[in-house]
């Protein structure tokens with residue numbers, strides 16, 4: 001038996017952010033805009049607020065979201081939301097702002113605290129409509145029903161999800177991504193590539209996720225070097241945004257795998273940025289998983305879809321090349337840290353969906369290969 005879901009209306013193209021007013025007006029009259037100081041500084045908030053003003057909407061702005069948001073960000077935004085009583089939420093920014101908007105939506109509509117919504121299908125009440133406008137091409141949170149929120153006290157990364165929490169609309173405007181620092185473009189792009197490659201083979205993959213994984217990989221592998229070479233290339237920026245969103249749709253249907261399990265301890269222990277950590281692990285995970293004949297075929301298909309020789313090895317080699325093209329190949333992690341990192345990776349829930357069973361011993365070998 002199989003089931004898949006497409007929850008979000010996707011509006012894309014240069015200038016689509018200027019349609020946010022009319023898109024919000026279809027869903028309500030009072031808009032809580034959730035964003036962060038960097039997006040204000042880049043001028044994107046002013047632009048979106050102008051679009052909202054044109055549609056005569058009442059708008060309250062919360063612009064204090066921090067990177068890697070925690071329950072503190074949710075609580076601060078929630079206080080503003082409770083005072084304002086919005087009809088809908090508008091998340092504008094990278095994954096952080098959109099995830100805080102999702103998190104606030106759970107607690108505002110259902111009460112309690114953020115940690116009550118850890119897990120899957122945790123909202124019993126209807127949620128407010130959410131419009132997501134990503135300013136990075138990477139996380140795919142604009143089409144997902146999960147918010148990643150850290151616990152301010154325990155530092156646990158909580159995945160809080162419910163099908164009702166998926167954004168009603170995602171607006172993909174490449175003009176919002178041209179101001180990204182090159183390192184952010186590189187890391188978020190590598191993250192999207194990691195999502196495409198991992199979702200293509202997980203134990204939960206289905207026909208829909210396979211379709212989106214392949215197209216996401218084809219687009220991202222062809223456009224990452226283009227956006228890094230010419231940050232103003234709107235066609236390539238648009239392709240990266242669509243790639244990240246397609247990979248996000250794939251995650252929603254297929255979950256992730258061992259490269260994401262390895263990335264989390266690399267970030268926690270050595271501060272390696274998420275996308276770089278995923279890219280660092282990915283070629284080694286592909287070679288590990290390719291020992292299974294069925295998975296080897298899926299990787300070959302993925303390679304073929306991107307115009308490569310249809311083999312798993314060609315895919316792994318291309319992934320190493322992409323990491324170099326993105327300027328992310330230099331990761332300083334000592335091989336002696338492999339056992340500790342492996343123990344951390346084995347605890348990650350994404351490891352459960354990897355197509356080949358993968359334990360602490362396997363992770364240790366993978367870390368030694370990656371660091372070697």
Ligand SMILES: [Fe+2]
Pocket residue numbers: 191194195260274278
């Ligand atoms: Fe990721």
